[in-house]
Amino acid sequence: MKKIYSRPKSLKKTAFHYCPGCGHSIIHRIMTELIDEMDLQDKIIGIPPPGCSVFAYNYFDIDMAESAHGRGAAVATGMKRAYPEGIIFTYQGDGDLAAIGTAETVHAANRGENITVIFVNNAVYGMTGGQMAPTTLVGQKTTTTPYGRDERMEGNALRISEMLALVKGVAYIERVAVNSPTNIRKAKKAIRKAFQAQIDGLGFSMVEVLSPCPTNWRMDEPEAWQWVSDVMAKEFPLGVLKDVTGESHAS
């Protein structure tokens, strides 16, 4: 009998602590599959954030170090500059990357730091209990926007990937989702491309992943997965926002 599915070598045998239906577990799964497939386990270093994924190092069987909230891109910069042979990625939530860590992210991108950012957008602060994130949609209820996000007072959902696509040092940005088998396959392809961009030394690569948070969205899992396509992806359209990987491959 042919084995078509097994636990990736770089995924530890530890049960995930994530809620049922949470996107983080799926993203971890496809990333560890890629680490195996691309043979990166012995040269990759991950930097997970404060956030629901703070314990990512309990699951990834690779070198990992915690980061201060939002500082992932700066930590990765220091690490990559000190050790250019390493493959360095940050794993960051939307509060982490798009609020407190905006400056670090924008400037790492602008320097064209040769690192990969996995940006998990679940439109809320998961770990701290479902407060408004910069990516919270207008009208969306969170614990700090109990009447729904009001753009006149709280602003609009911030589209970081679109902003960063304007930055010259960026090699590759794609927005994906992990709410259906098709989308998960696309997400995996995008992350592969992002890692490859780094391996090829092309500069800053980022994959934004729309990721369900059933717990803080107060939805059951199918509802949450549906909401990603029906509502979230309207504000955050899926697709490639910047890609220079083809250009340099041609040369």
Add this chain to the structure above:
Amino acid sequence: MSIVTKVLMTGNAAIGEAAIRAGCQCYFGYPITPQNELTEHMAANLSRRKGCAFVQAESEIAAINMVYGASLAGVRVMTSSSSPGISLKQEGISYLAACELPAVIVNMSRGGPGLGSISASQSDYFQATRGGGHGDYRTPVLAPSSVQELADLTHRAFDLADKYLTPVLILGDGILGQMMEPVEFRHEAPEVPPVRSNALRGAKGRPSRIVKTFTSNPSTLEELNWSLFRRYQVIKQAEVTYDTFMVDDARLVVVAFGIAARIAKGAVKTARIEGLKVGLLRPVTLWPFPAAKIRKLAEDVKQFLVFEMNMGQMLEDVQLALEGSAEVSFYGRTGGVIPTPSEVLRVIARLYHQKGLHR
């Protein structure tokens, strides 16, 4: 045999040069007066050097987190700033201390609080010696008082950081950073700088490694805090450094650090010419603090004068050291005001006579 020659340099550049010769491979900084010559020295000398990196960061917060990243990768790394910037670095310093990562942080301090002034000050003593950021930790703090000592202590800072796996602070000030003095460098930069054995460089031929503090189990963190403090105990035993000047027959001892000690030394010399039995104790390590030496001095000396360019911060450490065994007076100028030796001499002379030490 290598020939050692003296060169004329600003204190800031001397730190940079000493750091490179100590094998510092990465420097991350953000412009702030009065330490820009250091950042510029690193830009000129590190950015094109093989295997080295210089980044002008977007903020001091980013710079210290780059330091954290480079230290994780196992290389010698430094950042520098001045008071307002050092406040921003406290988050990162706390993480470095918690994760037991070596790094050297230079504070060429200036007048505060707030944006303050760009003139020299010593008002960051509390911040430097009490940890500075959140959580239970300390960092060794070195306080040079000449350009030569800036160079020597920079080298020592890297050694201490590696030996005790801790961030180490150099607390200077705007005068030390910007003045020029002859300095000699006693080391050549290593051909191949060493990489720390516990670095994160990918799990090649060994199990994967995690560097972190976060835990859902408070007793795990308590154990980490205990292990840090056991190490601090060793540092306190082994690394206290100070300098004394004419304390043997002294009736009054001035305690001062850094540039203030240099000013005080001038005053003490003149006091001696005038027949006053005055000495000087200069802590070189502010943490660990030379408390035992001060207690020992108090067996013979009953009057101390703490002189600082702040409102009285090291004063508290002197009081703690003395435990009431001698009298302590304080003289301070702050906000970036730089006192003269004759001003300090007046304070010494007045105190000397008020307390009847001339009798």
